[in-house]
Amino acid sequence: MTDPSILAPSGPLLPDVSLRPPDVRVIQLRLPTFVRKNPHVLFAQVEAVFDLHCVTSETTRFRHLLCNLPPEVADEVADVFGSPLNDAPYQRLKQSIPDRTTASESARLLYRLTHEEELGDRRPSQLLNTMRQLGGASNVDSNGALLKELFLQRLQQPTRIVLVAAGDLTLDRAADLADRVHDATSPSVAPLASTAESSAVSRL
Template sequence: MYSSETEGISQDNISAELHAVNLINMPPFSRLNPRIWFAQVDVQFQRRKIRSQTSKYSFVLGLLPTEFSSEVSDLIDNVPAFNAYDHLKQAIVQRTSLSDEKRLQQLLHECELGDKSPSQLLRYMRHLAVPYKVDNVFLKEIWLQRFPTVVRQILCASSQFLDLESLAGMADKM
């Protein structure tokens, strides 16, 4: 079992950190981008001066929905003696992130405009495309396919004069 003595942090400091942790208001965990979620959590830890691996571990574990905590049950049943939070964070990111295959499938077939603005859709598609180093020409083609024919024709006519971000901005105004 992990203990505060292992970290060299006093029980008073742990209590103060646990109180500070209770003041943090975080968005719910999302499988869409666990790395970004952890970046938000880490900023909150820094702002509240929470440095204890135990406090961080406990906080994150308390936020995880059951379907995600089962992904790291090995680290729950056998809490690492050192750097418990770092181990938990790494495992959650690795085990709950979309696989490259699923990202590609979403990029090519499942990305829909829906309630998103065209620029939001483009950013999401860029996020999905990261592992593949997709160039802007290919990304523009699959992005344009998400629009109705009339909108696509207008955007295609303008695309020779505008970069992809400007094109997305133009589409946002339509």
């Protein structure tokens, strides 16, 4: 007669995980970090993770995505997950996020363009390049009157006076002329001149 102890497992009995439904086996997924710049790429990565872990339920996908959203993004789609879940909650959330975040990002960049971007220690042409990048993301014409007016407002007064006196210049030509005025009037010229003068005096 076979000894029952030989057939008994040596450790505690564990449930057979392979018998559980796929969505039950997955307790926590680490999804890619949300990036506003291109949410469509994000969702391609998210769905690749779901496929690898056999997460097929719309509700489970929805909950995983919701748990991984940054707070500021969750605020923008609060009405989606705050309402009763429909037959495709994940698809609804997936469609809402790009629309909401793209619109809010464009508004943020437009505000930065019109209120926050300053010349600082940059050359005017560098400022214009940055403003064009912000304007492009906000659907502002890269050579239009609005961008030109905003650009002129950010320049120093002596530079603005020269550009106004130069007449109707294109934005690129205005930036080129502004660079030349900026370089000619830059305070960094003074220390160089003083150093050269001091060297000449010391040689006497």
